[in-house]
Amino acid sequence: MPRGAQRPTLTVLSGPSGVGKSTVVRELRKKHAELWVSVSATTRFPRPGEVEGVHYHFVSEQRFDELIASGGLLEWAEFTGHRYGTPREPVLERLAAGIPVLLEIELHGARQVRAAMSEAQLVFLAPPSWDELVRRLTGRGTEPQEVVDRRLATAREEMAAESEFDVVLINTSVQEVVARLLALMAIST
Ligand code: 5GP
Numbered sequence: 001m002p003r004g005a006q007r008p009t010l011t012v013l014s015g016p017s018g019v020g021k022s023t024v025v026r027e028l029r030k031k032h033a034e035l036w037v038s039v040s041a042t043t044r045f046p047r048p049g050e051v052e053g054v055h056y057h058f059v060s061e062q063r064f065d066e067l068i069a070s071g072g073l074l075e076w077a078e079f080t081g082h083r084y085g086t087p088r089e090p091v092l093e094r095l096a097a098g099i100p101v102l103l104e105i106e107l108h109g110a111r112q113v114r115a116a117m118s119e120a121q122l123v124f125l126a127p128p129s130w131d132e133l134v135r136r137l138t139g140r141g142t143e144p145q146e147v148v149d150r151r152l153a154t155a156r157e158e159m160a161a162e163s164e165f166d167v168v169l170i171n172t173s174v175q176e177v178v179a180r181l182l183a184l185m186a187i188s189t
Contacts, residue, residue: 086109
């Protein structure tokens with residue numbers, strides 16, 4: 001397809017915590033350099049193996065306040081006590097250059113992107129079943145019940161939003177989800 005024949009795609013991948021969004025994004029990044037994955041700013045601390053500027057921009061509460069005040073974020077939300085947001089400029093630059101952009105964000109952020117950019121396609125990654133999601137979220141069972149309950153309540157709210165999305169992909173196989181996403185972004189495999 002000739003360059004410019006199709007509008008550059010902005011795709012938002014969302015879905016409940018624990019469904020496997022980051023595994024899908026890791027696979028996409030590994031194999032498809034022609035796709036650009038936005039690097040979010042967050043106030044949470046890095047986990048082992050996470051690299052500044054690759055997985056996140058790890059910023060202070062004050063810096064996050066500044067980003068909001070200056071309009072530097074396309075969207076932002078609070079999730080489990082920390083703030084996460086998509087830096088606006090890098091996304092707009094890539095889209096202007098015709099590069100497909102992927103955002104991996106939670107529900108409230110996805111709604112803000114929909115409101116700000118009507119051309120965005122919103123993809124919901126769903127678990128094979130509710131029981132499977134509960135299994136993934138309760139994990140090793142070493143956490144306080146209160147923490148687990150809060151996580152499940154959030155997941156229930158997130159699952160209820162499925163119908164707001166343009167496309168629903170069920171995460172039965174990472175490779176299949178990756179292939180479907182590439183097709184949605186008009187990237188050949
Ligand atoms: P984690 O702390 O596990 O990396 O991410 C927690 C949640 O925050 C995930 O659901 C992830 O999709 C979401 N998230 C990551 N970056 C952003 C962002 O820039 N904006 C929003 N709204 N959510 C984000």
